Amino acid sequence: MIAELLEDYGYEQERFAITWVSSAEPDRFVSAVRSHSRPGSSLIEEGDMGVTTALEWLSSCSGCEIAILNIGEGLVPLLTEHLDIVHAPVLMDHKYFGQCGDEGLHLQIPEAVVGIVSGGVSNEEHLEVLEEMRKKCKVLIALGSCATQGGIPALMNGQDSASSFDEIYQTPSTDKGAKRPDEIVPALLDRTYAVDEKVKVDLTLPGCPPNPAHIAEVISALLGDREPELPTKSVCDTCPTKREGKGSVTTVKRYTENVEFDPEKPVSEMRCLLEQGYMCMGPVTAAGCARRGAPSCIDARVPCRGCFGSVMPKGNQMLDMMNALASNGIDFKSVVDRRSMLRFSGAHGNLRPKRRAAVKEE
Amino acid sequence: MGKVLHIQPVTRIEGHARISVHLNDEGNVEDAYMSLMSLRGFEKFIEGRPAEEVPRIVNRICGICPWMHHTASNKAVDGCFGVTPTPTGHKLRELLQVMAHINDKILHFFFLAAPDFVLGPDADYSVRNVIGVVKAAPELASQVVKMRQLGQMMLDRFAGKAIHPIAAVVGGFSKPMLEAERQELLKDTQTLLDFSQYALDYAKKNVFSKYMDVIGELGVITTGFLGTVDREDGSFRIYDGRQRLMKADGSYVDFEAEDYLEYLGEHVEPWGYGKMPYAKSWDEGFSLDLDAPKGIYRANTLARLNVCDQMSTPKAQAALEEFREAFGRPAQATLLYHYARLIELVYACERTIELLEWDGITDTDVRAKVTPGAGRGVGVVEAPRGTLIHDYSTDANGCIESANLIVGTTHNIGPMNMSVKQAATSLIKDGAYDQGILNKVEMAVRAYDP
Numbered sequence: 139m140i141a142e143l144l145e146d147y148g149y150e151q152e153r154f155a156i157t158w159v160s161s162a163e164p165d166r167f168v169s170a171v172r173s174h175s176r177p178g179s180s181l182i183e184e185g186d187m188g189v190t191t192a193l194e195w196l197s198s199c200s201g202c203e204i205a206i207l208n209i210g211e212g213l214v215p216l217l218t219e220h221l222d223i224v225h226a227p228v229l230m231d232h233k234y235f236g237q238c239g240d241e242g243l244h245l246q247i248p249e250a251v252v253g254i255v256s257g258g259v260s261n262e263e264h265l266e267v268l269e270e271m272r273k274k275c276k277v278l279i280a281l282g283s284c285a286t287q288g289g290i291p292a293l294m295n296g297q298d299s300a301s302s303f304d305e306i307y308q309t310p311s312t313d314k315g316a317k318r319p320d321e322i323v324p325a326l327l328d329r330t331y332a333v334d335e336k337v338k339v340d341l342t343l344p345g346c347p348p349n350p351a352h353i354a355e356v357i358s359a360l361l362g363d364r365e366p367e368l369p370t371k372s373v374c375d376t377c378p379t380k381r382e383g384k385g386s387v388t389t390v391k392r393y394t395e396n397v398e399f400d401p402e403k404p405v406s407e408m409r410c411l412l413e414q415g416y417m418c419m420g421p422v423t424a425a426g427c428a429r430r431g432a433p434s435c436i437d438a439r440v441p442c443r444g445c446f447g448s449v450m451p452k453g454n455q456m457l458d459m460m461n462a463l464a465s466n467g468i469d470f471k472s473v474v475d476r477r478s479m480l481r482f483s484g485a486h487g488n489l490r491p492k493r494r495a496a497v498k499e500e
Numbered sequence: 501m502g503k504v505l506h507i508q509p510v511t512r513i514e515g516h517a518r519i520s521v522h523l524n525d526e527g528n529v530e531d532a533y534m535s536l537m538s539l540r541g542f543e544k545f546i547e548g549r550p551a552e553e554v555p556r557i558v559n560r561i562c563g564i565c566p567w568m569h570h571t572a573s574n575k576a577v578d579g580c581f582g583v584t585p586t587p588t589g590h591k592l593r594e595l596l597q598v599m600a601h602i603n604d605k606i607l608h609f610f611f612l613a614a615p616d617f618v619l620g621p622d623a624d625y626s627v628r629n630v631i632g633v634v635k636a637a638p639e640l641a642s643q644v645v646k647m648r649q650l651g652q653m654m655l656d657r658f659a660g661k662a663i664h665p666i667a668a669v670v671g672g673f674s675k676p677m678l679e680a681e682r683q684e685l686l687k688d689t690q691t692l693l694d695f696s697q698y699a700l701d702y703a704k705k706n707v708f709s710k711y712m713d714v715i716g717e718l719g720v721i722t723t724g725f726l727g728t729v730d731r732e733d734g735s736f737r738i739y740d741g742r743q744r745l746m747k748a749d750g751s752y753v754d755f756e757a758e759d760y761l762e763y764l765g766e767h768v769e770p771w772g773y774g775k776m777p778y779a780k781s782w783d784e785g786f787s788l789d790l791d792a793p794k795g796i797y798r799a800n801t802l803a804r805l806n807v808c809d810q811m812s813t814p815k816a817q818a819a820l821e822e823f824r825e826a827f828g829r830p831a832q833a834t835l836l837y838h839y840a841r842l843i844e845l846v847y848a849c850e851r852t853i854e855l856l857e858w859d860g861i862t863d864t865d866v867r868a869k870v871t872p873g874a875g876r877g878v879g880v881v882e883a884p885r886g887t888l889i890h891d892y893s894t895d896a897n898g899c900i901e902s903a904n905l906i907v908g909t910t911h912n913i914g915p916m917n918m919s920v921k922q923a924a925t926s927l928i929k930d931g932a933y934d935q936g937i938l939n940k941v942e943m944a945v946r947a948y949d950p
Contacts, residue, residue, distance in 0.1 A: 197540060200514050201566065201664055204607075207607075207649075208649065213649075214634060214641070217630070217631050227512075227516075228513075228514070229611070230625070230631070231629065234509065235506045235508060237625055237938070238933060238935055238938060260540070261537075261539075263537060290560040291540045305544060311764060313767055317768070319771060322520065347661075347663040396674055396866070435660055437660040438665075439674050439675045440666045440667065440674045443666075478549050
């Protein structure tokens with residue numbers, strides 16, 4: 139019956155699957171999630187031309203698009219043979235309202251097999267573009283942590299965004315009396331959303347930026363009608379630093395001095411940064427950033443801040459990290475600005491404005 | 501009845517913009533705007549964050565120029581905490597920032613702008629892009645893709661991350677450079693320097709000489725300029741120096757970054773989220789009037805070349821001399837931004853080599869002692885898109901109390917609006933327009949690389 143209902147709502151059979159899992163069956167849950175997240179590769183039909191692909195960016199910085207370009211050697215054949223890019227504001231000139239800007243009032247994106255969206259959803263235009271992408275693309279990929287978890291712009295979810303946006307037009311360099319613009323520009327939503335809070339997403343690829351190798355892997359898996367091989371572990375699980383036990387560490391240091399290491403020796407000779415007393419989000423963060431063995435911040439001898447988002451599906455990096463600290467006898471109150479542990483995953487309701495002190499009603 | 505053309509999205513730029521061209525009953529341009537469509541709020545959501553964390557948050561303002569936000573922010577936090585980076589820490593930051601300019605320029609000129617010139621402004625939209633360039637000029641394209649990748653991987657290998665870097669830190673840098681790393685970077689930069697000269701020659705031959713008539717007309721406006729110059733001799737600088745604000749007649753004032761509020765203001769119009777900086781110190785107010793603009797100056801490549809007295813590296817200096825010989829100082833033609841961009845590419849390669857050859861670059865004293873506390877710091881660097889200003893105040897705990905940012909692109913929002921209006925007005929006559937004409941209007945924006 140659920141299946142029929144879903145079909146009534148316009149979800150073709152190919153686009154969903156239903157499996158019953160009880161709460162006591164974690165393994166079955168994992169395998170069900172894996173099989174459900176099959177990116178609908180069977181939807182792709184073979185043809186002489188490349189696979190039609192549309193790219194869009196919402197509340198974003200273009201770092202994800204640069205990560206695509208950083209695929210390197212495989213980039214040229216990807217762009218010229220394997221994919222047929224029909225829409226991509228950063229690279230090509232397809233327009234929403236016809237090429238002369240005089241066709242219709244509703245934005246149009248061409249149909250495509252694959253849709254790739256970066257950025258979170260924070261204004262009405264983002265929402266309109268995203269809904270159009272969902273409508274026109276068979277397989278929708280959310281690329282980068284903004285799209286998958288809100289990313290840095292979702293830090294705004296931790297405060298009263300309406301008054302904050304107003305205050306941006308009241309800085310000391312801004313003309314006195316200026317007001318937040320409200321003509322032509324799209325209205326802001328109440329907060330920044332991850333893409334899957336607004337439309338169904340077939341595949342998520344987090345990271346700030348995402349790893350070019352994973353972007354290439356996902357595309358090649360789609361083209362080859364197979365499952366993509368993506369990391370499932372935590373940053374810690376993949377970190378080569380030496381662990382010797384936490385020793386006498388009971389508080390967390392701010393990163394205002396360099397960590398201890400011998401520059402002549404590899405990262406595997408450096409002691410774990412948590413054990414050195416620094417806040418490092420490795421235990422609760424999804425792996426995937428490593429490109430030369432070690433996680434990329436660790437490679438620069440800098441602690442992790444969690445840019446791939448939570449390693450647990452629907453996890454909360456702040457609560458999980460506090461738990462990890464507390465269970466190791468470390469005083470979590472020594473963490474300055476605990477909310478910024480959610481700096482990459484503030485969507486999905488994780489970050490909310492602090493409640494103001496209750497005002498007594500007379 | 502008149503109508504409005506919505507060129508949206510403006511494409512092959514870094515960001516979200518829309519051009520609205522208002523036509524009157526006769527089909528002539530009554531007005532034209534370029535509106536920035538996105539607002540994220542970095543100034544507000546970094547409030548309360550520990551200041552030493554901010555350089556790795558604000559880099560997300562821009563995924564193409566994250567290094568410049570990263571270094572400007574670190575300089576601002578140095579100021580807040582009253583710390584002077586060690587000489588090596590300071591130079592490593594400059595090195596990485598200058599290296600980041602290299603692939604930015606390759607990206608903009610060849611991936612975003614070149615399709616208009618290689619395939620022609622009127623080519624159909626479906627081929628007028630980097631994929632079209634790859635098909636039309638495969639050898640050039642494969643070289644370009646390789647060089648950009650090389651530039652990105654140099655950053656990535658040494659600093660852990662090319663996009664959204666973490667290795668510059670308050671007080672200096674997170675790790676020293678090994679001799680082997682220095683040698684490898686030197687070798688790779690030499691390759692890029694050779695390419696940069698090839699790129700400049702290629703563009704002089706195939707773009708600038710071929711499109712001289714378009715350059716002389718498209719989007720041309722008359723404004724002042726803002727950039728950074730060396731404190732001692734007025735040479736071109738992108739990491740550290742004094743700000744120079746030049747009027748259209750070539751006269752200028754120099755000022756220190758922390759005094760920017762006396763010289764620059766920001767004007768707001770209701771039709772775009774981007775604020776429009778203007779020269780407050782000229783005391784003439786703000787106007788985008790094409791014949792008599794008020795307070796309008798430009799930033800980014802052409803501006804930097806106009807304000808500097810000379811380039812400090814030999815090959816870039818030779819290119820600047822040739823440029824000035826041809827176009828004067830200050831040069832005003834908007835499409836010359838592309839020419840200036842390629843001269844900066846040569847400089848960035850030469851300067852990278854200079855910094856790598858500096859004896860102290862492999863010193864291990866890379867980070868000064870830092871104590872978080874209350875203070876104010878203004879960090880300014882030259883981002884690819886213009887002078888980038890980060891101004892922070894911290895509380896006693898060293899957390900951000902307030903922040904004011906003026907990012908590179910915004911300096912040019914006013915001028916881009918003027919160039920759009922100039923281009924649209926001169927190209928659209930009596931209701932006659934097509935996709936090629938509207939693309940030329942966009943080319944006036946693209947030159948600014950917003």
